[in-house]
Amino acid sequence: MNTILNPEQNTWNELTQRPTQSFQDIELTVSAIFKEIQQKGDKAVAKYTSIFDGITLENNQVTQQEITEAEQQLSDELKEAIQTAKKNIERFHAAQKTAKVAVETLPGINCWQEKKPISKVGLYIPGGSAPLFSTVLMLAAPAKLAGCQEIILCTPPNKEGKINPAILFAAQLCGITQIQKIGGIQAIAAMTFGTESVPKVYKIFGPGNQFVTVAKQVATQYGVAIDMPAGPSELLVVADETSNPAFIASDLLSQAEHGADSQVILVTTSQEVLKQTESEIEKQLAVLPRKTIAEQAIAQSRLIYFDSEQKALDFINEYAPEHFIIAAQNEEFYINGIQNAGSVFVGSYTPESAGDYTSGTNHTLPTNGYARNYSGVNLDSFLKAITFQKISPKGLQTIGNTIEIMAEAEGLQAHKNAVTIRLKTLENENI
Amino acid sequence: MNTILNPEQNTWNELTQRPTQSFQDIELTVSAIFKEIQQKGDKAVAKYTSIFDGITLENNQVTQQEITEAEQQLSDELKEAIQTAKKNIERFHAAQKTAKVAVETLPGINCWQEKKPISKVGLYIPGGSAPLFSTVLMLAAPAKLAGCQEIILCTPPNKEGKINPAILFAAQLCGITQIQKIGGIQAIAAMTFGTESVPKVYKIFGPGNQFVTVAKQVATQYGVAIDMPAGPSELLVVADETSNPAFIASDLLSQAEHGADSQVILVTTSQEVLKQTESEIEKQLAVLPRKTIAEQAIAQSRLIYFDSEQKALDFINEYAPEHFIIAAQNEEFYINGIQNAGSVFVGSYTPESAGDYTSGTNHTLPTNGYARNYSGVNLDSFLKAITFQKISPKGLQTIGNTIEIMAEAEGLQAHKNAVTIRLKTLENENI
Numbered sequence: 001m002n003t004i005l006n007p008e009q010n011t012w013n014e015l016t017q018r019p020t021q022s023f024q025d026i027e028l029t030v031s032a033i034f035k036e037i038q039q040k041g042d043k044a045v046a047k048y049t050s051i052f053d054g055i056t057l058e059n060n061q062v063t064q065q066e067i068t069e070a071e072q073q074l075s076d077e078l079k080e081a082i083q084t085a086k087k088n089i090e091r092f093h094a095a096q097k098t099a100k101v102a103v104e105t106l107p108g109i110n111c112w113q114e115k116k117p118i119s120k121v122g123l124y125i126p127g128g129s130a131p132l133f134s135t136v137l138m139l140a141a142p143a144k145l146a147g148c149q150e151i152i153l154c155t156p157p158n159k160e161g162k163i164n165p166a167i168l169f170a171a172q173l174c175g176i177t178q179i180q181k182i183g184g185i186q187a188i189a190a191m192t193f194g195t196e197s198v199p200k201v202y203k204i205f206g207p208g209n210q211f212v213t214v215a216k217q218v219a220t221q222y223g224v225a226i227d228m229p230a231g232p233s234e235l236l237v238v239a240d241e242t243s244n245p246a247f248i249a250s251d252l253l254s255q256a257e258h259g260a261d262s263q264v265i266l267v268t269t270s271q272e273v274l275k276q277t278e279s280e281i282e283k284q285l286a287v288l289p290r291k292t293i294a295e296q297a298i299a300q301s302r303l304i305y306f307d308s309e310q311k312a313l314d315f316i317n318e319y320a321p322e323h324f325i326i327a328a329q330n331e332e333f334y335i336n337g338i339q340n341a342g343s344v345f346v347g348s349y350t351p352e353s354a355g356d357y358t359s360g361t362n363h364t365l366p367t368n369g370y371a372r373n374y375s376g377v378n379l380d381s382f383l384k385a386i387t388f389q390k391i392s393p394k395g396l397q398t399i400g401n402t403i404e405i406m407a408e409a410e411g412l413q414a415h416k417n418a419v420t421i422r423l424k425t426l427e428n429e430n431i
Numbered sequence: 432m433n434t435i436l437n438p439e440q441n442t443w444n445e446l447t448q449r450p451t452q453s454f455q456d457i458e459l460t461v462s463a464i465f466k467e468i469q470q471k472g473d474k475a476v477a478k479y480t481s482i483f484d485g486i487t488l489e490n491n492q493v494t495q496q497e498i499t500e501a502e503q504q505l506s507d508e509l510k511e512a513i514q515t516a517k518k519n520i521e522r523f524h525a526a527q528k529t530a531k532v533a534v535e536t537l538p539g540i541n542c543w544q545e546k547k548p549i550s551k552v553g554l555y556i557p558g559g560s561a562p563l564f565s566t567v568l569m570l571a572a573p574a575k576l577a578g579c580q581e582i583i584l585c586t587p588p589n590k591e592g593k594i595n596p597a598i599l600f601a602a603q604l605c606g607i608t609q610i611q612k613i614g615g616i617q618a619i620a621a622m623t624f625g626t627e628s629v630p631k632v633y634k635i636f637g638p639g640n641q642f643v644t645v646a647k648q649v650a651t652q653y654g655v656a657i658d659m660p661a662g663p664s665e666l667l668v669v670a671d672e673t674s675n676p677a678f679i680a681s682d683l684l685s686q687a688e689h690g691a692d693s694q695v696i697l698v699t700t701s702q703e704v705l706k707q708t709e710s711e712i713e714k715q716l717a718v719l720p721r722k723t724i725a726e727q728a729i730a731q732s733r734l735i736y737f738d739s740e741q742k743a744l745d746f747i748n749e750y751a752p753e754h755f756i757i758a759a760q761n762e763e764f765y766i767n768g769i770q771n772a773g774s775v776f777v778g779s780y781t782p783e784s785a786g787d788y789t790s791g792t793n794h795t796l797p798t799n800g801y802a803r804n805y806s807g808v809n810l811d812s813f814l815k816a817i818t819f820q821k822i823s824p825k826g827l828q829t830i831g832n833t834i835e836i837m838a839e840a841e842g843l844q845a846h847k848n849a850v851t852i853r854l855k856t857l858e859n860e861n862i
Contacts, residue, residue, distance in 0.1 A: 081836040088536040095534045096544060103526045104789035105519040113527060113792075116770050118804050130841045160714075166840055202804040220660070221648075225804040229651070250849040257845040271618035288842045335819065339547050346821035349857075351849035354822055357837045358830055359535035361544075361818040373633040373656040375548050375816040384805040387792040388766065391785055399789055405512040406788045409597055410561045413720045414688040418681040418782035425675075426780075 001278055004304045005271070007315075015302065016319040018231060019261060026214045034189045035164060043197035047185040053127075055161045060197055062163060062179035067172045070165035081171055085358040086137050091359030096379035106393020115383040117147035118225075122191035122217075123176070127156035127183055131164035132207070134375035138362050138377065140207045142175030146382035150199055151176050152191060154292055156183020184208070186214035192224050202281040203227070204378065205335070206365065227377055231368030234263030235352055236321035236391075238312055239277070240328040241270035242406050247348055249280035251325055252301065253294055254353050260296035265319070266303045267312050269328070275305050315335045319373040323352050340371045391404060393431050432709055434465055436702070436733045438746075446733065447750040449662060449799050450692055457645045464619045465649055472626035479617035484558075486592045491628055493594060498603045501596035503707035513601055516789040517568050523791030524573040527810035539826020546814040548578035549656075551630060553622035554607070555637035555647075558587035558614055562595035563638070563836035569793050569808065570636045571605035577813035581630055582607050583622060587614020592684035616640070619646035621657050634658070636795065636808065655796050659809055662799030665694030667752035669743055670708070671759040678779055679704070681733065682756055684725055685784050691727035694752070694798075697734045700759070705734050744768045751802040754783050771802045824862050827853055 007015055036044040042060075050056050071079070102112040123139045125132055136153065143151045153176045155163055163181060171179050180192055182199055194200030203225040204216055216226045235246050235255035252264045268274050281298060290292055306312040309330060316324065320340035328334065331346055338344060340367030343355050355361045366376035375381075391399070400419045407415035439445055467475040467592060473491075481487050502510070533543040555579045556563055567584065574582045584607045586594055601609050611629055613621055625631030634656040635647055647657045666686035668679050683695045699705050712729060719725055737743040740761060747755065751771035758763065762777055769775060773796030774786050789793045795808035806812075824829070831850045837845035 029574065053856045068850050077836055078840050081840075083835040084833045085837065088540070088776060091536045092532075092542045092544075095532050098529055101523075101529075103523050103791065105522045107783075109519070109790055111523045113523075113793045113809065119770060130843055130853060132841060133842065134837060147526050150751075217652075223660075223800060225801075229654075246852055247849075247856075250845070250852045254843070254849045255844040257843060284845075284848065288848075289842075294845065301686045310570065338817065339550060343816050344817060344819040346819060349824050349827045349853055350820055350822040351834075351853065353822055353838055353843075353846040354540075354827070354830065355818075355835050356846060357834045359820045359822065360534065360542045360543045361541050361820050366815075369654060370656075371815070371817075373815065376818060378816055378818075380811070384797075384802070384804065385809055385814075386769065386772050386775060386805060386810075387786075387809075388775040388777060389781055389786055389790045389792050391781040391790065393780050396780045397783070399515075399785065402512040402515045403782075403784050403788045406565060407507055407784055409509050409512075410565065411720075412561055412685070412688060412784075414681070414684040414715075414725060415784040417715065417719075418678075418685045421677055422780055422782065425678075 001281070001298060001300050003139055003274065004302060004306060006307055011039055012315055012318050015304070017370065018263060023210065023214045027209060027218065030185050030211065030214045030218050033185045034192070037186060037195065038193045045182055045186045045190050045195060049157070049182060052184055053156050054159050055157055057161055057181060060180045060182050062168060062181060067168050070168035073165040074169055078166065079169065082133065082137065082166070082173065084171060085134065086141055088360035089137055089141045090145060093145055093379045106395065108392035109389065109399060111389045112386065113385050113387050115385050117149070118203050118384060119148065120150040120189055120201040121148045121382060122201035122204045123151065123153045124187055124204060124208055124212060125153060125155040125167060126208050126212065127158065130204050131167055133164065133166035133170040133316045134357050135207060136167055136170040137174065140171060140176055142377065142379050142384050144175045146379055152178050152180065152199055152201055153180045154180045154187035154191060157181040160219055163204050185211050185215045188212060188219055192219040192222050208293065209365065225421035227364060227381055228366050228370060228374045228394050231410045232261040232263060233258045234321055234367055235323040235325065236265040236267060236316060236319060237325040238316060238328050238334060239268040240268060240272065241273060242329045242332070243273050243327040245276035245280045248277045248327055249284050249370065251352055252281060253284055253288065254351065255323065256294040256297035257288060257290040260293055262297040264297055264301035265321070267316060269306055269309055269312060271305050274305055278303060302309050309333060320366045320367045322371060325352060340400055342366050342376045373416065392424050397426060432729060434705065435734050436731060437736060437738055443746055443749050446735070447800065449694060454641065454645045457641060458649065461570035461616050461642065461645045461649050465623070468620035468626065469624045470615060473628050474628055476613055476617050476621050480588070480613060483615055484587050485590050486588055488612060491611045491613050493599060493602055493612060498599050500653050504596040505600055509597065510600065511779060513564065513568065513604065516565065517572055517604060519789055520568055520572045524576055524810045532819050535825065536828055539823035540820065540830060541557050542818065542820045544818050546816050549634050549813055549815060550579060550642070551581040551632040552579045552582045552813060553632035553635045554582065555618055555635060555643060556584060556586040556598060557639050557643065558589065561631060562598055564595065564601040565788050565794065565828070567598055567601035568605065569795050571602060571607055572814045573808065573810050574813045575591060575606045578812050579813050581632070583611065583612045583630055583632055585622060586614045588612040597779045601805065614644050616646045619643060619650050623650040631743055638690070638795065657767045658804045658812060659801060660798050663692040664696060665752055665798055666754040666756065667696040667747060667750060668699060668756040668794055669747060669759050669765060669792060670697060670699040670704050671700065671761070672704060673760045674758040675779055676704055676707035676711045679708045679758055680715050682783055684715055684719065685782065686754065687725040687728035687732070688721040691724055692726040694729055695732035696752070697738065698747060700737055700740055700743060702736050705736055709734060726743035740764060751800045753796045753798045753802060754857060756783060773797050773802045790852035813823035824857050828857060
C-alpha cells in the first residue's frame, strides 16, 4: 500500500494514472482472427474454440434442454436471489424511459425526438473463475426493456463444453434470443460479421479480458458500436474521521479480488482512519480465498490523505472513479460536487457489492478515467434517438428566408433552391 | 442515375452498401502526426499548419478584436438569420433535458440517476469551400445548454490566416471559450493531448474530411470520446404518386452538392414519379454553381421502385439513412414504421435544408448505416449519466442476504464479506 500525504496538485496527474496497457501486439492477433472468421464463419469459430477453450463442439447454440437442466441444478435460494436482483434492475431501468420530446420551435415548425431500440444487440459474458451471471442481468434486462428484438449472448464453454448453470438461468429469465457457447475474440468477431449460426449485431456489450477489449475496439472498425472502452475495475472510497475502517477495508478488498490489476484508492481527511484501514485490510485479506489476486492489487493501492474536503473532492473528480463510495459524514458535499464517476455509493451501509448485484443500478461502468466522458450502461445504451420535423406551408413561409440566407452564405445554392422552389409554388398557388 | 425496379430482398445488402473507404494508408500518417504533436505541442501544430494550410501563424488563438471585426463584416440579415436558427436549436435541445430519475427499488434502497456535463469538449469545424457556421450552432448551442465548462473550437485558417467571419460570429454568439486557428489532423491531435496553448478535451465533435475522420478514430485510442464515426452525407426520399417531382429533385440535389461521394436515393411506389424526378434532376442540375460536384454524386444515385409501401419501408430500415424525407401521402405509415434513421423530414414543405439550418433539430447525424446503432448529436451527447444509491441499515438487512448468495455463487468472497461485516455490526448494535 502506498500512503501519500497531502499531495500537491502538480502530482495529481501522476496519481490519477492507471497502469498503461499496450494493446499493439494483441491487435495483430485479433485482426487476423477477425479476417478468418469474416471469411470462414462457423468453421473458423470452431477452430478457435478448440484452440482457446480446448473443446470441439458440434453445435455452439445452447439447447432448451440444457437450459432446463441448468434450472434444476440451481438452489432455490440462488434462483430467488437472481429474480430479486432482476426485478430491482428492471425497476430502476424502466424509470429511465424518456417520453417523446415535442416542440413547436416556431409557428408551423414541429420538431420531435423519439427513441427506438437498437434491433440486434450482442452481449458478451466472460468465463473464467467467476461465472458472471450478474452481468447477464445487467445487460439483458435493460436490452429487453428497451425493446431490442434480437439479443444474442456469447460466453465461452468449459472443457466439457458446458456453460455455468446460473448464466443459463439468468439468460433464460431475461428473454435472451440465443445463447452461443463462444468465447473471446472469436465471439466478438462472430457477432461483428455474423456466421452461418450467429447473427450479426449492431452493438456489442459486456466486459472481458484484454483480448475481448481489443476485439471490441477492432469491431468498431467494421461498423459495430460498443458499450464503452473497458479497463480494469476500480474503486475509490472517500472517508473522514467518522468512517468505519473495517467497512472501508471490506469494500477495498471486494474491488481488489477482481484482479491483480484492479485499482483501489482511499482518499481521506483523517490520518487516523487511514492507518486503521491499512491494518484492517491486512486482517481481512489474510482469510480471503482469492487472497493471492487481492494481495497484488492491494500492493499497488493508494491511501491518500488530504487536509481539506475540497481538495479531496477536486482530486476525486480528476481521478474519475468507476465506483465511488462516500463513507464521509458530509454526504451532500460529495453528492453535489461529484462530476466524474460511474456509480456512487452513499453512506456506511451501501457497499459496492450492493450495486454489483441487486440495488438496481447497472454495474457495467466506465473505468480508466472514462467516467469523464462516458455514462455507464443504462436504458439509453440500447436505444438511439431519431429526430423528426414537419413544417407547414405557413411555417416554411415564416422560416424560408432564413434558410435561404444561411445556405447562400455557406455557398450551398442547391440547399437554397430546395426552399425557393417550394416558396414559389406556394406563391403561385396563392397560399 | 441507376434505376432499379422491384429489387429482390437478396439484392438489398448490395443496394444498401455505401462506397468503401480504405483508411489504412491514412492511418499511418495520422498516427505519426499525433505522436509528434504529443511530444512537441504547439511547435508541431505550427509545422503542420504551415504544411497543410500554407500559413505560418504567430498565434493560433483568435483575438477579441478579430471577433469584433467579423461581426462588422456580416450583413444584418445574415446575423439575424443566425440568431433565429440558434434560438430554434436551443428550444428543441433545451426540451431534451431529462429530470433526475429516482426510484426506491425496495424499502430502504434508493437509487437515482443524474446527468452531468462533460466538462471539456472540442468542436471541429472544417474549412474549405463551404464555411459551415451552421455546424458551429449545432454543436456549440447544445454544449452550452448542457453546461460544458470549456468549449474549444478548432477550424483551419485560410491562406491569409483568417477565419470566415460567420464562423467567428456564430462561435461568439454561442459562448465558445476559445477559438483556435488549427485545422485537420493537427487540430484533433492538439485537442486530444493538449498543447501549451490548446486545452486537452474529453470529447471531440464535428464533421471533416477523411483525414479528420481517421484522426477522430485515432483520438479514441488516447481516451478521448467522439460524437460518432463519420462518412459521406446521405439522403433518402420516399415518394408515391402524389409527390412533387420538382421538390424531390431539389432535395436530392441539395444533398448531392455536398460532395462527389454524397449518397442520394429515391425510393418510390410510383414509376411515373421516378421518371419525372429523373428529368427534373437534369433540369435543375444544369444551373447549379456546384454542378460538377453534384453531377458526380447524381451519377452514383439510385432511383428504386417498389410495388408496395411495406417493401419500401423494409428497405429504408435496412438502408438506415442519415436524412429521410417522407414525401409520400401515407406519412403516418412511415413515421411509425421507421426504425433506423438520423433525422426525418415529414411532408412536402419540409426540405432537408430546413433541418440543416433552422428547424431546431441537429444536423450532425449518423451516416454510413450508423443510424442502426447511433443517435445524432443531441443534448445527451454533451452529458454523461451518473448513478447513485443509498441503502439504509434496514434496507441492507432486507437485501443483504440476496447479495451474499449471489457473491458466493460467483466465487467472490470479499464481495460477500462487505455485506456480512455490516450485517454483523447491525446485529451487534441491535438495530
